[in-house]
Every structure is written in C-alpha cells, then in structure tokens.
Amino acid sequence: MKLYVVGFGAGSFEGMTISAKNAIEDCGLITGYSVYTELIREHFPHKEYFSTPMRQERERVEYALSQAETRNTALVCSGDCSVYAMAGLAFELWDKFPRAEIIPVAGVTAALSGGAVLGAPLTNDFAVISLSDILTPKEKIEKRLECAAMADMCVALYNPSSKKRADHLKWACGIMLKYKSPDTVCGYVKNIGRDGEESMVLPLSELAEADTDMFTTVFIGCAETKIINGKMVTPRGYRIE
Amino acid sequence: MKLYVVGFGAGSFEGMTISAKNAIEDCGLITGYSVYTELIREHFPHKEYFSTPMRQERERVEYALSQAETRNTALVCSGDCSVYAMAGLAFELWDKFPRAEIIPVAGVTAALSGGAVLGAPLTNDFAVISLSDILTPKEKIEKRLECAAMADMCVALYNPSSKKRADHLKWACGIMLKYKSPDTVCGYVKNIGRDGEESMVLPLSELAEADTDMFTTVFIGCAETKIINGKMVTPRGYRIE
Numbered sequence: 419m420k421l422y423v424v425g426f427g428a429g430s431f432e433g434m435t436i437s438a439k440n441a442i443e444d445c446g447l448i449t450g451y452s453v454y455t456e457l458i459r460e461h462f463p464h465k466e467y468f469s470t471p472m473r474q475e476r477e478r479v480e481y482a483l484s485q486a487e488t489r490n491t492a493l494v495c496s497g498d499c500s501v502y503a504m505a506g507l508a509f510e511l512w513d514k515f516p517r518a519e520i521i522p523v524a525g526v527t528a529a530l531s532g533g534a535v536l537g538a539p540l541t542n543d544f545a546v547i548s549l550s551d552i553l554t555p556k557e558k559i560e561k562r563l564e565c566a567a568m569a570d571m572c573v574a575l576y577n578p579s580s581k582k583r584a585d586h587l588k589w590a591c592g593i594m595l596k597y598k599s600p601d602t603v604c605g606y607v608k609n610i611g612r613d614g615e616e617s618m619v620l621p622l623s624e625l626a627e628a629d630t631d632m633f634t635t636v637f638i639g640c641a642e643t644k645i646i647n648g649k650m651v652t653p654r655g656y657r658i659e
Numbered sequence: 660m661k662l663y664v665v666g667f668g669a670g671s672f673e674g675m676t677i678s679a680k681n682a683i684e685d686c687g688l689i690t691g692y693s694v695y696t697e698l699i700r701e702h703f704p705h706k707e708y709f710s711t712p713m714r715q716e717r718e719r720v721e722y723a724l725s726q727a728e729t730r731n732t733a734l735v736c737s738g739d740c741s742v743y744a745m746a747g748l749a750f751e752l753w754d755k756f757p758r759a760e761i762i763p764v765a766g767v768t769a770a771l772s773g774g775a776v777l778g779a780p781l782t783n784d785f786a787v788i789s790l791s792d793i794l795t796p797k798e799k800i801e802k803r804l805e806c807a808a809m810a811d812m813c814v815a816l817y818n819p820s821s822k823k824r825a826d827h828l829k830w831a832c833g834i835m836l837k838y839k840s841p842d843t844v845c846g847y848v849k850n851i852g853r854d855g856e857e858s859m860v861l862p863l864s865e866l867a868e869a870d871t872d873m874f875t876t877v878f879i880g881c882a883e884t885k886i887i888n889g890k891m892v893t894p895r896g897y898r899i900e
Contacts (some may be wrong), residue, residue, distance in 0.1 A: 423779075425771070434705035435767060440673065498771045498781075502895065509892045526676060526773040530666070530739045536766040538664075538746035540739075540797065543803050545786045545812065553896035554783065562784050562810040570799070571786065588862035592879040616881045651750045654743065655794035 420444070421486035421518045423508050425499035425525020426438040426454070428611030431461045433526055441523050442492050450494040450504075456496050457612070479507045486518035490575040497527040502548055522599060530573035532607035532635040535617050537649030539605060539637045543571050550577040558585040563590055567597035572652055574641065577635040578606075589634065591626040594638055599624055603639040606630055619650045661685070662727035662759045664749050666766020667695070669852030672702045674767055682764050683733050690723040691735040691745075698853070699735050703735045720748045727759035738768040743789055743817055770815035773848035773876040776858050778890025780846060784812050790827040791818040796891040802876035804831055808838035813884065813893055819847075828877065832867040835879055839863055844880040846891040847871055860891045 422441035442448065442462055446456060452469035459467055468485075470478040482493040495503035505522040512520060533540050545566040551555030551559060561595040566573050573594075578587040594602070600623035608631065620628065622638065630636060643652045663682035668674030683689065683703055689696060693710035700708055709726075711719040723734040738743035745776065746763040753761060774781050786807040787793060807814050814835075819828040835843070841864035848858040849872070861869065871877060884893045 427676065432677075433676055434764075435674055435676050436680065437671075437673040439677065459866035493865065498767075498774075498811075500774050500779040500781050501771070502782065505775070506782035506892050506894055509778055509890050510894055512887065520896055522775040522779060524674075524771040526739075526765045526767055527771060530765040530768060533739075533741050534746070534763040537750055538763060539742040540787075541743065543786070543788045544742075545784070545798075545807070546781075547784045558811070559784075562812055562826045565806035565810035565812075566786070567804040571803055571806075602778065627889050644754065646750045649750050651747050653751055653772070 419486050419518065420490045420521055421482055421508060422492045422523055422524045423505040424492050424494050424501040425497055425503060426458060426494055426558070427497065427526040428528065428531040429457045429496060430611040433531060433611045435523070435525060437523050438525055440656055445490045445492040447485050447489060447491045447574045448494060449491060451478070454494050454496050474506060479504055479511055483508060483511055483515035483518050486645065487515055498525045499523055501527045501546065503562060528576065528610055528635040532610045533608060533637065535607045535615070536605040536619060536637060537646070537651045537654055539639060539643065540572050540574065541652040541654045543573045544574060544641065546574045546576065547582065548576040548607060549579070549590055560593060563593045567589045567594050570640045572640045573638040575638070577632055578630045578634055578636045580632045587628065587630055588626040590620065594622060598638070603643040603645055603650055605637045606634050608634045610635065619648060660727050660729060660759065661731045661762055662723055662749060663733045663762050664740040664746040665733050665735050665764045666738055666744065667699060667735055668738065668767040669769065670698045670737060671852040674772060675854045676764070676766060676841055678764050679766055686731045686733040688726055688730060688732045689735060690719060690732060692719070695735050695737050715746065720745055720752055722802040724749060724752055724756035724759050728756055739766045740764055742768045742787065745803045769817065769851055769876040774878065775849045776848045776851060776856070777846040777860060777878060778887070780880060780891045780892040780893055781813050781815065782895045783881065785815060787815045787817065790816040790820070790824065791830055801834060802881065804834040808835050811879045811881045814879040816879070818873060819871045819875055819877045821873045828869065828871055829867040831865065835863060839879070841842050844884040844886055844891055845875045845878060847875050849875045851861060851876065860886055860889060
C-alpha cells in the first residue's frame, strides 16, 4: 500500500495542493508531529490520527511505514515533504518495510508562502538555511551563512530561534553584517497562513532584535532588494531591459 | 480590483494549491507567458486569455496591471509567483496602476516538485541558482555556484541550458567539481508534472553530459546525499540520533 509523505504547505486548507488534499483523502490513517496532525484534523476530521511529539521522528516514521504495508497512510509535514521534513527519513527506513510504496507529495515551503506575505523577496537566486543546530553542526551552518552572504544571495532562515537558541538569529545577523549593508532590506513572517499571522519589513541592522520564534521564517535581501509600498521586493532586471 | 500573481506549480492541475485554483476561478482574464497560459487553459477553458512570448515580461505585466484596475485578473507563473517569476515586476510597475491590488499566490517551485520526483534531495540547507545570464551577470552566477559548493549545500539549478547556452551546465559542473567529489549524487527532472516527464539520478562526474533543456531542473547533492533504491536522498541526521 502507499505511504504518502505529504507537504501540506503553511497550514491553511487553501495553501495545500490539490495532490496533497487527494492524498490525505485517499488514506484512513494520518500520522505526523502533533502540531501538524492537529492542523490537518481541522480540515479532515473523520480520519484516524497518530502523532508523536517533537524529536520522536524515527518512531513516527517507522510507525507510518509499518501501517503503510497494509493500508494507505499519510505522513504529514508542514511546508514541503522534503525541506527539513520527513521524506528523506522515510526513504532511509524503507528497507524494513518493503511492502510500503513511498510517494512524496511536494508542498509550498515557508520560504515561498512567507515570501508571498512579504511581497516578492525571493525573485532571484536564494539560499534556504536552518539555524537549528540539533541535526547540523553549528560550524557548518556558519559556513553556509558566510557563503550565502559573500555571494549576495537572498536568504530564507528557518528555525531562527527557540527557547534554547534565543541568540541564534543575532549570531546569524552578525555574520550577514560582515558582508551585507546594515540597510539591506529584511523581513519576517510568523505563523504563516495560521491564526496569529504577523509580518514585518525592517533593515538588517534591526533584525537581530526582532521577536522571532520557531514558527517564524526570516528573509534577508540581497543588494538590490527594496521596499515598495511596504512590500519586500527583489527585482530581477526585467524592468531595466 | 485584484491582480493575483499566481504560482501554479509544475503544470498539472493537482500540483496547484487550492488558493491558486480559487484565484484563477475568481478572474475573468488570465494573462501570462504563452506556454503557461496554454497549460492553464487546459484546466480552465472558459476564461479570456492574453499572452505574450518570452522576453516581453514588461508588456505582459503592464497589461495585467492595467486590466486589474477594473476587473479581477490573474497573471500566471509556473512554479512559485516570485522565484524567477513575475510578482516582483508587478510590484515594481505598481505605481502606474494604483487601483490594482496585487496579491501574490505562492506555488510549488520546481526545486520542490522536481525533488519529490527524484526522492528527497533537498532535506537540508540548499541554494536555488539559475544558470540563465540574461538578467544576472555570469560573474555573479559563478560566485554563487562557488559559494554554494564551498559550503557543501545541495543546489537546485534552474534554466541549466538552452540553445544559446548549451554549455552552461558543463560550466557549472566544472565549478562544482572544484569543491565536490565526482561521486556526489545528482539528478535531473524534465517536464515536471507535464507530458514527457523524465528523470535521472547520476554522479556529478556524468552530469555535464546530461541532456537538459530549459524545462529541466538539475539537483546537485551535498556530501551526505545518497541513492536509496534509485531515489536521490539527502539525510538530515534523524536516523543516527
């Protein structure tokens, strides 16, 4: 049977692709991190749900794969199914559950859904970097921030801070300021497409003090990024041709 | 009235978000690059369409904005509305059409939809870089490729080649090979979600010779990316915890 690893977008029903909706409808059992299964339950109340708290990724994915050997099962992820999400782990654990067919269903990751809230920040080349050092060593994150800044790419930062990593965004801003002007246009969006959505456009010099959390996505512009009527916009050169 | 700048995903009806579908249904007039309006016309035949060929971006966006002053209009983009797409230009030209309200509708960009075809290549930090030097100087693209490779990020390459840029992918592979092993797992997907979809997983040493075109998205893995049952998978460390 099928294990759909479903990226459901930011969380609203409308932010989901039609494929994601169809995949969930095709399943009796919906599995995932508890915050995400609760979002999905609002839209699909008549399903069986199984969730585990944060950090129990392996248990969750193994359970989903085991169930998918005998019935169609969805493993739901916010945003995309792959970007900081579960499709990779499902493939890694696949060998123990050969009767499950794994079908990744792509979704709108926060760099895109948050971008649409702010305007059009990621029109040109960009990097997506998570500031969480739980699964990636801090030195590696630092190198990626340095390189993205050196190359004047726009950057979308995921997991900019949490209770345990309260100072990570400040640290990242320090690295950015080595290469980017303090006037670089930045922005952030909290709770994209969910209750309490909130967004702000501000210069890089003020970003370190922004009130962000685990449900915030941060955008750092490139040299050309500008503010147009309060929107964060990176041009791509069409206008000057 | 409204100008929805709609990222409609790879091109299939199912790859569209419910927001994108609703936005198009809310409009009488659909505008865009002719390849894209033809894709949308299949799903929404009873609309008025206006399209311009490639390179006439400014004319297309100005027409869409002018129409949106008096009726709801959609400007359709494949993938996302912002990534190498039209939302930025719409905001730039907005001042001449103040009665139009611009609403970006995010969509699944090819890095994500193509990723789902290949497996889960972009599980961790990644860069999205276009090899088209029509709107970005080649030196800037080179720097971005260098920096992404140095930082061992996964990379999604857009516009890897065209008739005029037949050797661009070869050039990009040369830069990657300065920093990444020739065994680095790579992949590409042609015509994602459309007729003639085709994909391949192959080592970086063979990527330069791959038969790619303007409708191909190329994926270059990081040091940890591996092949599992023919799928391109970048782990994120969940398994080893």
